[in-house]
Amino acid sequence: MDFDERQLRAFLAVAETGSLGRAARIANLTQPSLSRLIKSMEDRLGHPLFERGSKGMSVTTAGQLLTLHARHIVSEMQSVRDELAALSGLKRGVVRIGAVAAVMRTLVAETVGNLLASAPDLGVELVEAVDDELLDALVTRRVDLVVAASPLDHPEVQQIGVGAYRDGFAVFGATDHCLPPSASIHDVLAQNWVMPGTAFTPRVTFERLLAAQGFRAPRVAVETASVESMIAVSAHSRLLCWLPEPLLAAHVASGSMRKFGVPELTTERAFLLHRRRSGLLPDAARRFVELFPLEG
Incomplete structure (x- = not known):
């Protein structure tokens, strides 16, 4: 398989939206161009990636397998760019944080503010969701860190610590x-x-x-x-x-x-900061962890 990042991102846009129209806007392509791209990928793989129906497009078994690997590849490529930017002294990069609503709007927002004050060229992507969705986002590498309201019980996930914040x-x-x-x-x-x-x-x-x-x-x-x-x-x-x-x-x-x-x-509840066990944590994510208040 020799698909480039643009093709993988376009495929993921269709897989995640279930719609050629919405995916075309995300991928900055026309709908016919995106349809041809997906058909070309299917021809090269020798497997259909989507089931086409009146209600949209859903991934096939082959599509599910490609989704898993495509997310990993795209995430790793972005991580390499972030790390190279940091090595070049540009102090750039992106931190991708997932969190439940209450802590996103309090402790995470405050930490992001402190992060950008110390490194204004950094970028931040925030995903607000419930614990189960956050676990999936972390495992599939759509986010680098997750602040959840309960431990994320998964062999690929590691708890960093407990946030110095409570709500109820x-x-x-x-x-x-x-x-x-x-x-x-x-x-x-x-x-x-x-x-x-x-x-x-x-x-x-x-x-x-x-x-x-x-x-x-x-x-x-x-x-x-x-x-x-x-x-x-x-x-x-x-x-x-x-x-x-x-x-x-x-x-x-x-x-x-x-x-x-x-x-x-x-x-009353506490909030737990998590990361993936494998792979390097991007420089921007490490900076976020350093600023995130944890209990002693």
């Missing part, structure tokens, strides 16, 4: 919600909720917390992976949500949301 989950609802601020756990569990899907870490944690205390999970009327959507739905309805307090601080301050002080559903 609590129950929130619209300011004009019918429940009083002193509502009990029985009161809030009798309401309908907006939550992420059952596969997402916050939902799993919420239901385990309830089960450990002998409570049944409430009815979830709306499911969404978007934190902002959860907040917006809750603020404009009678649905309750369970989210990290820093994410609701501005909404509470503006009067659009309020917190329900339910001790059984108020928790």
Whole structure:
């Protein structure tokens, strides 16, 4: 296989978007040109890389194999460029950080600010997602570092340390919600909720917390992976949500949301910094680690 980086990036754009149209914009190609490029790659490999359907394009088994290796190759090529730039004294490079929403908007944002203040020519790419998605991004080399809310249990991942920062989950609802601020756990569990899907870490944690205390999970009327959507739905309805307090601080301050002080559903959590076990950490990522506050 002698595909160049441009071809691999174009292939990955199709694999990740499932759409020739969207991938063409990402790859800076016309749709017909991208279609011909993919067909040429398939002919040279002797395997179809995508299944074409009315709802888009999905990778075949061969496509999945190429995706894994293409991500690795593209990531390594970028890492080499970053390292060579650092050796040349240009103080350039890119750090790619993945983090859960609450810490992305607090500790990660503060560290990025300090990093750019000390090295303004560095570039930063941020990926905000939940733990499972962050693990996949780290293993597939789409990010260099991950700040997650729980240990990432994977043989290719190494924990660097625990961030010197804590936050906690609590129950929130619209300011004009019918429940009083002193509502009990029985009161809030009798309401309908907006939550992420059952596969997402916050939902799993919420239901385990309830089960450990002998409570049944409430009815979830709306499911969404978007934190902002959860907040917006809750603020404009009678649905309750369970989210990290820093994410609701501005909404509470503006009067659009309020917190329900339910001790059984108020928790604290730490954040863990991770990297891949294999390969060199790019210079920009090492600088981020040096500035990221860790517990002693």
